[in-house]
Amino acid sequence: MKRIVLFLVTNLAVMLVLSIAASVLGVNRFLHANGLDLGMLLGFAAIMGFGGSFISLLMSKMMAKWSTGARIIEAPSNSTEFWLVETVHKQAEKAGIAMPEVAIYDGEPNAFATGPSKNNSLVAVSTGLLQGMSREEVEAVLAHEVSHVANGDMVTLTLIQGVVNTFVIFLSRIVGYLVDSFLRKGDSESSGPGIGYTITVVVCDILFGILASVIVAWFSRQREYRADAGAASLMGSPRPMINALARLGGMSVEPLPKSLASSGIAGGSSWMALFASHPSMEQRIAALQAQGR
Secondary structure, rough: HHHHHHHHHHHHHHHHHHHHHHHHHHOOOOEEEOEEEEHHHHHHHHHHHHHHHHHHHHHHHHHHHHHHHOEEEEOOOOOHHHHHHHHHHHHHHOOOOOOOEEEOOOOOOOEEEEEEOEEEEEEEEHHHHHOOOOOOOOHHHHHHHHHHHHHHHHHHHHHHHHHHHHHHHHHHHHHOOOOEEEOOOOOOOOOOOHHHHHHHHHHHHHHHHHHHHOOOOOOHHHHHHHHHHHHHHHOOOOOOHHHHHHHHHOOOOOOOHHHHHHHHHOOOOOOHHOOOOOOHHHHHHHHHHHHOO
8 A cells, every 4th residue: 555655646746746847848838729839749748758757767766665665784784684785796896886775675586776877776685585595596686686787777768768758748649639620620619629639648648658668668678688698797607597587487476566667686577478577587598598508
């Protein structure tokens, strides 16, 4: 319940901020009696499309801590915490990035990396992962997450999401205007958009949004392959990552909150392969095995 409330409140706040920004800049007045101002519409679409993505990116570490209850290891209190911090420190040095914050959270096996930049990131592992894997397998998972940070995957996916969001908003309103104009053909007394515009925009937002999700999911799957390869490089061999993936494949993995679904080592998949944020474990293992030949 806490996660749902947090998700709704955050999204409402983001939409309010973006609406105010669009109003202040005047780009929300793209539709008027004389027609559709494409320049203003593109500005509006860009603010709403990129704005939401970048605000989410800037808030990603804070939201991750709140939604998972992750506890940052400030001063290691036991040998496991000390080992986690030291392992991430060594991998970050090898990957050429600043030391991420390291956290542990209660839950079934999973791990994630998030943060607005390579030098301001968070790597977190669950208690279930630590209890269910060997140290070498956990080290491989950590290397996978550090590779995500080193590859700039959070920023890349934000940019991709921003681009597709912008086109969804832009194209939906153009189609809505065209449909509304067709329905009101010959009606010279009415001014401004009619009900046809509103309904068409809502329908197109949904349909184009589904297509956009396919594009974003494809990019997300590619970055998982890259992070697996990065983990193999950091570990000096693909074998530890293969073993970690095989182990995860036999575990009950707890889905991460929606905002982190594409950031986890596992999960985030869909019942339809086109919408899966992660490739299957079998596909990832096969790719690593091919790399090791």
